[in-house]
Amino acid sequence: MTALRGITSRGLGVIAAAGGLLLLGFRFGYPDLALLGAAACVAVVCGVVFAVWRPRLGVERAADPDRVARGEAARMTLTVRNTSRLRAANLVAADRCGSATVPVPLLRLRPGKDTTVEYPVPTSRRGVVQVGPLRVTRADPLGLLTLSRTYGGSTTVWVHPRIHLLRAVPAGMARSLDGRIDKVPHGTITFDALREYVIGDELKRVHWRSSAKVGELMVREQLDTSEPTIVVLLDDRRSAHPGRDPESFEAACEAAASIVAAAVREDLPIELHLVSGPARGPFLDVLTEASLSDGDLTTTVRSLRQNRLGDTLVYLTGPGGRGDLGAVSALRGPYPVVIVGLLGDPDAAPVSPGGGVIVIEAEDGDRFAAAWDGVRGW
Structure with missing residues (x-):
């Protein structure tokens, strides 16, 4: 619990007036002025005593759910309890929810009683939303001094990328009566x-x-080692997604999340890598936290060539990544199947890198899913 003190402009004026009145009253013998200065000092002291009183509050919060896809509903339940045994609380409080604040009414909260507030968590954008802590502000009746304290901790709500249903079996795989058949040599x-x-x-x-x-x-x-594995490479370079708030990167994250979900549904091994580095942690959480960086695609391609993490490579990039398709296409040797997803540039001329590389061009994640399912002969 932290405290933030602030003297209002009115408080500064009263303090200055009190000092001036006391100086004039005692120096030049004006008792009325001295009396007014003393009254101002008493008002300041009373305001400090009133604002400094620390209410005893217990705060509990729960997110339902704490992980949600972009655009889906999530609610926060906040319970505030007055743990004091004597005094009722009559406070002004607000809960932080991302970049917004949510007012929390704490009017006449009696000792031992609690109040519950529910409010929606914004999920219109992918990312990690920090909710809390609760900030309680007290001010004296004259408005000379305000004091804010924070109560309780914070809760994290993960807004995952939107997942689109991919009906097709992920690339490079085929079914048989004996199980899955991949495109790598046997006897490994x-x-x-x-x-x-x-x-x-x-x-x-x-x-x-x-x-x-x-x-x-x-x-x-x-x-x-011949077990079929899909490797998803998400291009998180700023140069690949130009613009201040590029929708192409959001579409690429949605495409990556959709492929991950499809692989999990089909019980297929999958690896997720970003150009800036390998994914550490649950893949959907990694995609939620992903942001644009200054990664080096050349170093990443070299690493993928040397390590050969699977038999199917899916490279997801934006409009700025068109010039790098040659480097990715060169991975067609160690990876029998290479798929390139170009997101967010619907007006550009179609790309045909050749060499057996499959190119899917789509404006957003929804169109990417439709184009993915429309591919024949993985």
Whole structure:
């Protein structure tokens, strides 16, 4: 809980008048002026005592839900309780909700009682909305001094990018009776780790050298590196999304979120990377926090080429990324399927990079989903 003090302009005037009246009254022998100056001093002292009184309040807040897609409804429930045993609270309070403030009525809040306020959280823009803390302001009756204190903590509401339904199976995958079939060579079983032997393990997987060192049977864990994986590369460079508040970047975030949701729904492995760096944390939260930066696409492309994170690469960029399609298309070697999503530039001439690269041009996320489902022969 913090306190912010402020003397109003009226308070400064009364203090100055009190000093002047006392000086004139005592210096030149005018008792009436001295009396007025003393009365002004008493008013200032009383105002300080009134404003400094600290109400005892308990604050609880809950967001329903705390993670929501852009444009969907989210509500905040704020409960304020007067924990004092003697005095009722009659305060002016406001709750911070993003960049806005929400008035909270605390009129005649009796000791031990509480009041509950509900209000909507703005979800018109993607991002992290900080709600709270509650600020309570007290002022003396004469308006000489105001004092603001904050109560309780803050709550975070995550406004995720809007997700559009992708009916098509994510690129590079096909179904069969035996499961999924990818476009990478088979026979890519490789060593992953060692673990203790469990009854039922095949003896041919026992690593005898390590077992001799440890004194227990150790079994090789093997990993099938040919498991189909989709890699989504979101271009978060300022140069790729020109403008002060580019809608192309919002559309690219929506496209990325839609692909992530489709992969999760189909139980397919997926990796999310930004040009500025790899995604750390839940992918939808990463896309919620994503902002434009000064990343280096050349370094990112080199890393993707060396590490080869999957078999399908989806590159999502804006109008400023058209000139970099050649560098991304060069990844067609290590990634059997390369898809490029150009967002936010509907009037530009169509792009055809060739080399088996699939290009999807769309103005926004909704049109991207329709174009994605319209692609044939992934």
